[in-house]
Amino acid sequence: MITESDNQRLTSVTAGTPGGELLRRYWYPIATAGEMRDSWTKRVRLLGEDLVLYRDRSGRMGLIGEFCPHRRASMAYGIPAIDGIRCPYHGWKFDTTGACIEQPNEPEGSTFKDKVSLPGYAVGELGGLIWGYLGPQPAPLIPKLDGFVVEPAIRMIGHSLVPCNWLQIMENSCDPVHTEWLHGHLQEFVEEQRDGIKPSFAISKHHVAIAFDEFEYGLYKRRLYEGQSEDADDWKVGHPVFFPNLLAVGMRRDGSRTYSFQIRVPIDDTNTMHYWYNAYAVTADVDVPKHMLEEVTRYEVPTRKENGDFRVEMLDAQDVMAWVTQGPIAKRELEKLGTTDRGVIMFRKMLEREIAKVEAGQDPMGTIREPEKNTVIDLHVEYDKSMMSDGIASRLYRAQAQFYPHVKDLVAVLEAAQTKARAERPLTTAR
Numbered sequence: 101m102i103t104e105s106d107n108q109r110l111t112s113v114t115a116g117t118p119g120g121e122l123l124r125r126y127w128y129p130i131a132t133a134g135e136m137r138d139s140w141t142k143r144v145r146l147l148g149e150d151l152v153l154y155r156d157r158s159g160r161m162g163l164i165g166e167f168c169p170h171r172r173a174s175m176a177y178g179i180p181a182i183d184g185i186r187c188p189y190h191g192w193k194f195d196t197t198g199a200c201i202e203q204p205n206e207p208e209g210s211t212f213k214d215k216v217s218l219p220g221y222a223v224g225e226l227g228g229l230i231w232g233y234l235g236p237q238p239a240p241l242i243p244k245l246d247g248f249v250v251e252p253a254i255r256m257i258g259h260s261l262v263p264c265n266w267l268q269i270m271e272n273s274c275d276p277v278h279t280e281w282l283h284g285h286l287q288e289f290v291e292e293q294r295d296g297i298k299p300s301f302a303i304s305k306h307h308v309a310i311a312f313d314e315f316e317y318g319l320y321k322r323r324l325y326e327g328q329s330e331d332a333d334d335w336k337v338g339h340p341v342f343f344p345n346l347l348a349v350g351m352r353r354d355g356s357r358t359y360s361f362q363i364r365v366p367i368d369d370t371n372t373m374h375y376w377y378n379a380y381a382v383t384a385d386v387d388v389p390k391h392m393l394e395e396v397t398r399y400e401v402p403t404r405k406e407n408g409d410f411r412v413e414m415l416d417a418q419d420v421m422a423w424v425t426q427g428p429i430a431k432r433e434l435e436k437l438g439t440t441d442r443g444v445i446m447f448r449k450m451l452e453r454e455i456a457k458v459e460a461g462q463d464p465m466g467t468i469r470e471p472e473k474n475t476v477i478d479l480h481v482e483y484d485k486s487m488m489s490d491g492i493a494s495r496l497y498r499a500q501a502q503f504y505p506h507v508k509d510l511v512a513v514l515e516a517a518q519t520k521a522r523a524e525r526p527l528t529t530a531r
């Protein structure tokens with residue numbers, strides 16, 4: 101049973117709170133590399149802090165507090181310098197650590213600048229993304245998950261600002277049976293209303309067993325559907341939550357392999373930036389348009405219609421609908437948990453345990469400091485996902501990927517890769 105104060109302890113993301121201090125031990129994506137090539141600054145709100153990511157004229161990136169300590173103008177309109185950025189209002193200059201290094205209109209020899217500064221945080225780059233870290237130094241390494249480093253790959257990142265606390269989103273990733281209803285029976289109902297018939301694909305398969313296993317970096321969840329053998333990948337392998345805020349799924353098709361990460365970045369207590377990061381590694385020898393391989397394509401995922409209703413005919417918007425309708429911060433003290441909620445309970449216990457570690461001055465789960473442990477972190481996922489076994493195009497168009505600007509090219513590439521791989525397969529294993 102969770103009390104109101106337990107709930108606050110687990111869900112608060114701001115500095116000085118138990119949850120907020122834990123979350124400050126991890127790196128978060130805050131921009132794509134392409135965005136920061138096209139512009140000098142980007143406003144970033146992260147863990148309740150208003151920040152500006154900027155690039156100086158020597159190419160270094162800084163993540164500093166948004167409001168100038170002089171008279172509080174926004175550094176998002178700053179003027180980049182060789183060694184920092186100047187406030188647009190009176191030209192005070194700050195370096196990437198947030199130190200004030202020049203005040204052009206103060207008398208020569210003044211030491212006033214040494215007394216003022218902005219918060220300044222660590223910035224890194226991985227997988228075509230720029231990452232920020234707001235915790236104590238020395239910062240750990242950014243975990244090199246397989247999908248961030250696999251090459252060559254077609255990479256894309258969809259984003260949507262979700263107006264609720266990050267934890268209810270993560271709890272959804274520890275709740276396998278929701279797929280049966282939210283993506284199954286609800287989908288069937290929506291399509292039945294729209295088309296007069298139920299859809300032919302069925303992801304409403306009933307779960308006969310679910311299981312959760314903790315591993316070094318988080319938690320694996322597994323499921324067994326009615327009629328499935330225990331040899332099925334869904335049950336034997338499953339897929340992981342990489343603690344605390346990333347869900348990894350993926351699949352292997354003939355000619356390609358998909359690495360999919362859902363990254364939940366806490367903006368503040370009641371807002372989360374949701375990222376869908378996909379890397380498609382094409383293994384068959386087919387032509388991939390060059391622009392698709394060059395950098396991560398960023399796009400917005402609209403989860404609501406113009407009238408404000410969620411697009412419940414789209415798989416990813418079904419999840420967002422469930423998260424948001426639980427409220428800005430779900431009132432866990434009012435819940436009545438059932439037997440299938442044991443993954444949710446397990447995740448909360450892990451969170452509580454890791455908060456206690458940080459309070460005791462230790463590194464929490466997922467802190468990686470040794471480069472040799474971080475060459476590539478291979479996340480094993482079920483290759484043969486029975487829930488997603490329909491065709492390439494219908495799979496992509498049913499989900500958030502429909503908003504990827506090059507989705508048609510992607511379908512064409514994956515289908516060509518599939519055809520080629522199947523044609524080249526030795527006859528003995530042909531299907």
Ligand code: FES
Pocket residue numbers: 168169170171172173187188189190191192
């Ligand atoms: S407000 Fe920034 S220098 Fe004056």
Ligand SMILES: [Fe+2]
Pocket residue numbers: 278279282283419
């Ligand atoms: Fe879901």
